[in-house]
Every structure is written in C-alpha cells, then in structure tokens.
Amino acid sequence: xxxxxxxxxxxxxxxxxxxxxxxxxxxxxxxxxxxxxxxxxxxxxxxxxxxxxxxxxxxxxxxxxxxxxxxxxxxxxxxxxxxxxxxxxxxxxxxxxxxxxxxxxxxxxxxxxxxxxxxxxxxxxxxxxxxxxxxxxxxxxxxxxxxxxxxxxxxxxxxxxxxxxxxxxxxxxxxxxxxxxxxxxxxxxxxxxxxxxxxxxxxxxxxxxxxxxxxxxxxxxxxxxxxxxxxxxxxxxxxxxxxxxxxxxxxxxxxxxxxxxxxxxxxxxxxxxxxxxxxxxxxxxxxxxxxx
Amino acid sequence: xxxxxxxxxxxxxxxxxxxxxxxxxxxxxxxxxxxxxxxxxxxxxxxxxxxxxxxxxxxxxxxxxxxxxxxxxxxxxxxxxxxxxxxxxxxxxxxxxxxxxxxxxxxxxxxxxxxxxxxxxxxxxxxxxxxxxxxxxxxxxxxxxxxxxxxxxxxxxxxxxxxxxxxxxxxxxxxxxxxxxxxxxxxxxxxxxxxxxxxxxxxxxxxxxxxxxxxxxxxxxxxxxxxxxxxxxxxxxxxxxxxxxxxxxxxxxxxxxxxxxxxxxxxxxxxxxxxxxxxxxxxxxxxxxxxxxxxxxxxxxxxxxxxxxxxx
Numbered sequence: 359x360x361x362x363x364x365x366x367x368x369x370x371x372x373x374x375x376x377x378x379x380x381x382x383x384x385x386x387x388x389x390x391x392x393x394x395x396x397x398x399x400x401x402x403x404x405x406x407x408x409x410x411x412x413x414x415x416x417x418x419x420x421x422x423x424x425x426x427x428x429x430x431x432x433x434x435x436x437x438x439x440x441x442x443x444x445x446x447x448x449x450x451x452x453x454x455x456x457x458x459x460x461x462x463x464x465x466x467x468x469x470x471x472x473x474x475x476x477x478x479x480x481x482x483x484x485x486x487x488x489x490x491x492x493x494x495x496x497x498x499x500x501x502x503x504x505x506x507x508x509x510x511x512x513x514x515x516x517x518x519x520x521x522x523x524x525x526x527x528x529x530x531x532x533x534x535x536x537x538x539x540x541x542x543x544x545x546x547x548x549x550x551x552x553x554x555x556x557x558x559x560x561x562x563x564x565x566x567x568x569x570x571x572x573x574x575x576x577x578x579x580x581x582x583x584x585x586x587x588x589x590x591x592x593x594x595x596x597x598x599x600x601x602x603x604x605x606x607x608x609x610x611x612x613x614x615x616x617x618x619x620x621x622x623x624x625x626x627x628x629x630x631x632x633x634x635x636x637x638x639x640x641x642x643x644x645x646x647x648x649x650x
Numbered sequence: 651x652x653x654x655x656x657x658x659x660x661x662x663x664x665x666x667x668x669x670x671x672x673x674x675x676x677x678x679x680x681x682x683x684x685x686x687x688x689x690x691x692x693x694x695x696x697x698x699x700x701x702x703x704x705x706x707x708x709x710x711x712x713x714x715x716x717x718x719x720x721x722x723x724x725x726x727x728x729x730x731x732x733x734x735x736x737x738x739x740x741x742x743x744x745x746x747x748x749x750x751x752x753x754x755x756x757x758x759x760x761x762x763x764x765x766x767x768x769x770x771x772x773x774x775x776x777x778x779x780x781x782x783x784x785x786x787x788x789x790x791x792x793x794x795x796x797x798x799x800x801x802x803x804x805x806x807x808x809x810x811x812x813x814x815x816x817x818x819x820x821x822x823x824x825x826x827x828x829x830x831x832x833x834x835x836x837x838x839x840x841x842x843x844x845x846x847x848x849x850x851x852x853x854x855x856x857x858x859x860x861x862x863x864x865x866x867x868x869x870x871x872x873x874x875x876x877x878x879x880x881x882x883x884x885x886x887x888x889x890x891x892x893x894x895x896x897x898x899x900x901x902x903x904x905x906x907x908x909x910x911x912x913x914x915x916x917x918x919x920x921x922x923x924x925x926x927x928x929x930x931x932x933x934x935x936x937x938x939x940x941x942x943x944x945x946x947x948x949x950x951x952x953x954x955x956x957x958x959x960x961x962x
Binding site for chain 1: 669671672673674675676677679680682683684686687688689690691693694695697698701708755756758759762763766768769770771772773774775776777778779780781782783784785787788789791792794796797798799801802812833837838841842844845887890893894896897900901912913916917919920921926929930933934936937939940944
C-alpha cells in the first residue's frame with residue numbers, strides 16, 4: 359500500500375514537472391510577444407511584461423496603429439506574411455504529394471509480394487538518416503541549372519524526399535492492421551487488385567493516411583537547412599528561414615518582441631493540430647519505429 | 651467477414667501469371683516513391699563525390715581545376731574540422747544520454763497517469779511540433795543577458811549571477827544549445843520509449859513484485875531488458891538526428907565561441923563561401939560519418955533493423 363501511494367505521488371509530481379518543462383518556453387515567448395520595444399531595449403529580465411502591449415502583433419501582422427502613434431513598419435509584416443504563405447503552400451503541396459506516393463508504396467509493401475521490397479525499405483531507412491546538409495552544395499548547383507533555385511518546387515521536391523520514409527513506415531504499419539478479408543471478398547466478387555485497393559482499402563486506410571499527412575506537414579513546416587540554402591528572396595523563403603534572417607534595423611539589439619510574436623503566430627497552427635489530433639500523432643510516431 | 655477467410659492473405663495456390671502481375675503492380679506502386687527519394691539524394695551525392703575532386707568556387711567558375719584528393723587533405727588537416735566534429739559528437743552523446751533519462755521518466759509518468767492523459771499528451775507534443783528555429787529563439791531569449799530570466803531565477807546557483815553572459819563563452823553557449831536541442835527532441839524519444847514500455851507485460855512486473863524485487867530491481871531486471879529493442883531504435887534515430895544538429899546553432903550562436911557543428915561548417919563553406927569543391931568534400935565526409943555512425947550503433951547495440959524498418 360505504501361509503495362502504491364509513493365508511486366502515485368511520484369506520478370503526480372512528474373506530471374506537473376512535465377507540464378512546466380514543456381510549456382514554460384512557450385509561455386515565455388508569449389509573454390515576450392507582449393513586451394514593447396522600449397521595454398526589451400532597456401533590458402527586461404522579468405518573466406511577465408511590465409506594460410503589456412499589442413504593438414508587436416500590429417507590426418508583424420501589419421494592422422492598426424502602434425500605441426506610440428506611429429504606423430507599423432510595412433516591410434516587416436509584408437515579409438512575414440509572404441513567408442507564412444510560402445510555408446503553408448510548400449508544406450501543403452509537399453504533404454499532399456508525399457502522402458499519395460507513400461500510400462501507393464506502403465500498400466505494395468504491406469500487401470503485395472514483389473522483388474525488391476526489402477530494398478525499398480532499406481532505401482527509406484537510409485534516407486531517414488541522411489545528412490541533409492550534404493545535399494546543400496550539389497542541390498544548390500543543380501537547382502540553379504534547372505531553374506528550381508528560389509522556387510516553391512525547389513523546396514517541395516526535397517521535402518517529399520525526406521518525408522517519404524516516415525510516411526511509408528507509418529502507412530505500412532497502419533495497412534497491416536486493416537482487415538484484409540474485405541479486400542479478398544471484393545476480389546471474390548470480381549474486383550481487380552486495383553479496384554479492391556481503391557474502393558475497399560482507401561476508405562479503411564484514411565485515418566492512417568491522415569496521420570501520415572500530419573507528420574509530413576510538421577516536417578515541412580519545420581525544415582530549415584534547405585529553406586535557407588535553396589532560397590534567396592522572400593518570394594519563396596519559408597517562415598523558419600525568414601525568422602532566422604530577421605535581425606531588424608539594429609543588429610546589436612535584435613527585435614525580441616517581434617521575433618517572439620512571429621514565433622507565437624507560427625506556433626498557433628501547431629498547437630491547434632496537436633490539440634485536435636494528439637491521439638493520431640502519438641499512434642503515428644510510434645507505429646513506424648516499434649512494432650505494436 | 652467470413653470465419654473461413656485466411657487472415658495472412660498469402661494464398662499458396664497462385665498461378666505464376668498472377669504472381670507476375672502482383673510483382674509488376676508492386677513495382678509500379680513503389681516506383682514513384684523510390685524515384686523521388688533517390689533523385690534528391692543519390693544523384694546529388696554522386697555529384698558531390700565528383701565536385702569534391704575539383705578546386706571550384708562559384709564566384710570564379712572558369713577557374714575550376716582538377717585537384718584529386720587535395721580538398722580532403724586540406725579538410726582533414728584543418729583543426730577547425732576536428733573541433734567541429736568533436737562539438738558534434740559531444741552534443742550527440744550528451745543530448746541523447748540526457749534525453750534517454752528524461753524521456754524514460756516522461757514515458758513512465760505517461761504510462762502511469764490515469765487522469766488528464768490528453769493534457770500531458772498535448773503538452774509533450776507541443777515541443778515536438780514546434781519549429782526548431784522557434785525553440786532556438788525561445789531558449790536564446792531565455793539565456794539572453796539583457797532579457798533572459800535564467801540569470802535572475804538561478805542567481806542562487808554558484809557560477810550564475812545577473813551578468814552571466816551565456817553566449818560569451820564556449821561552454822555556457824554549448825550548454826544553451828544543448829538545452830534547446832533536448833527540449834525540442836525529448837518528446838520524440840519519450841513517445842518511442844512509451845511504446846516500448848507498454849509492451850512490457852504487467853504480469854511479469856507483478857510476478858517480480860511478488861517475488862520481493864524492489865522497484866529498482868524491477869526497473870533494471872524486468873522493465874529495461876524487455877524494452878531493449880524500443881530503446882535501441884530510439885537511440886539510433888535520435889543519435890543520427892543529433893549528429894546533424896544545425897538549426898539551433900545557426901540561430902543561437904551562428905557558430906561563435908567555437909560552437910560550430912559539422913553540418914554548420916559544411917553549410918558555411920558552400921553557401922557563404924561558395925567553395926563548392928571544398929564544401930563537397932565536407933559533404934562526402936559528413937555522409938561517410940553518418941554511415942559509419944549508423945553502422946557502429948547498429949553493430950554495437952545489436953539494433954534489430956527489421957524492426958526499425960517496420961517489418962513486423
């Protein structure tokens with residue numbers, strides 16, 4: 359009995375510590391986003407803002423007037439909103455294409471007997487471990503030759519490459535759980551392999567496909583190395599790249615508040631996705647790597 | 651469906667025609683994925699191998715000149731390369747070791763918690779989903795001399811005062827970088843460990859308890875050995891991921907105070923210095939290091955790769 363109480367107390371303490379550890383940095387950038395430029399320039403090491411202001415949000419999103427009466431700098435919001443559009447566009451297209459290709463491949467791996475199956479899985483494993491930076495030089499060169507440098511497809515193609523392994527694993531694991539008798543029943547009823555795939559399996563596999571899509575989206579939304587190497591203007595620069603290059607007018611006094619605000623804005627979609635689909639994300643992350 | 655259906659789906663009596671058709675369909679279905687995976691990796695790596703044999707600057711493309719292995723010689727003879735390799739390995743070893751411990755504690759708590767499971771899952775997934783650059787900024791501002799709260803909160807610790815400049819010296823800067831890396835990637839580790847933990851049979855733990863094993867003994871003799879495979883896969887993935895560390899260093903120090911990593915050095919040579927020949931040599935070396943590292947971890951810890959590949 360005593361050890362049970364101890365375990366329970368330990369779990370409760372652990373629970374609180376985990377929440378604090380995971381959420382404190384998020385709370386910190388939220389707090390920082392409400393600190394005015396004057397406050398951070400003077401140095402403000404206390405956690406909460408002394409004089410909360412919406413100025414940073416007005417500047418970053420390009421709306422309204424600042425509390426000091428000036429209009430927000432339009433260059434800041436133009437660049438940020440353009441980067442946000444690039445990030446969404448590139449991540450969504452890469453996710454869509456990657457998941458379609460991975461679905462086809464995972465179906466074949468989970469269901470069909472064909473030569474080279476092990477080779478495909480080995481390639482996927484190798485790609486998952488590939489040092490992305492190694493590609494920066496040759497890709498930089500190749501993309502300039504093919505006029506893909508500083509374009510959306512120039513990022514979408516490598517994002518597909520590096521998300522395919524995770525998508526293939528996740529989907530293969532999901533596809534193995536599907537009741538295959540239904541496919542056989544369809545085939546007995548005269549459907550071809552392809553028809554059985556399209557009409558019976560796709561609806562059953564939809565939840566798995568959706569999970570793979572979330573994980574793929576997270577990767578593309580987060581990617582940084584290629585985003586700074588294969589783009590040169592705001593025309594195709596994504597949010598992580600834009601944030602890292604944004605130093606403001608005074609390099610010795612970075613715009614803490616604006617950077618924190620932009621960080622909060624790009625974290626909101628992640629928090630929404632996590633809140634809605636946490637169960638699916640956990641299932642997807644663990645299914646690929648550990649058999650269950 | 652009907653109880654007579656064969657669950658494995660492997661029909662033994664299959665005409666060779668049907669098998670050939672299945673083989674063709676299989677290849678057709680995996681082809682697009684394989685092509686996309688190789689087009690951006692295999693071909694550029696061959697390109698890098700070729701370019702690494704030349705003295706080639708993008709700013710002076712006409713002076714491209716074959717130099718054999720000279721680029722490799724100058725890289726391997728440079729102390730900066732070794733300093734960066736050491737930094738990278740150190741970050742890898744420390745972060746993976748710390749994450750293994752914290753991640754296991756996370757997994758234990760998540761496994762035991764019976765209330766508010768959704769809350770803890772959400773909390774853990776936020777660092778996982780957050781952009782690494784954002785994590786780097788959050789921690790950079792946390793450790794910032796003028797605007798960070800670390801100095802005021804932890805001034806009671808020896809060595810920390812209100813004017814501790816975390817990014818002014820090698821070790822404190824490395825520490826800050828590692829904290830950000832650990833914060834961002836522990837969730838991934840803990841979820842893999844949680845999956846392993848849930849596979850350990852409760853009966854076995856209960857039996858050990860009845861036999862009088864202490865909590866510590868149960869942990870080391872029953873729980874950990876039974877989730878070995880999950881631990882090894884988690885270590886393999888996280889170690890290789892940590893070895894490629896780039897984003898945190900780029901944002902937090904830009905490599906100042908000798909905090910540069912191998913990935914950062916390669917990036918800097920290619921994109922900032924336009925040294926495509928030398929940079930390609932670094933790319934090839936980085937690729938070989940990852941290969942060697944993956945091979946060593948798999949051999950050293952006898953990781954079950956079939957499991958890592960998702961083959962049941």
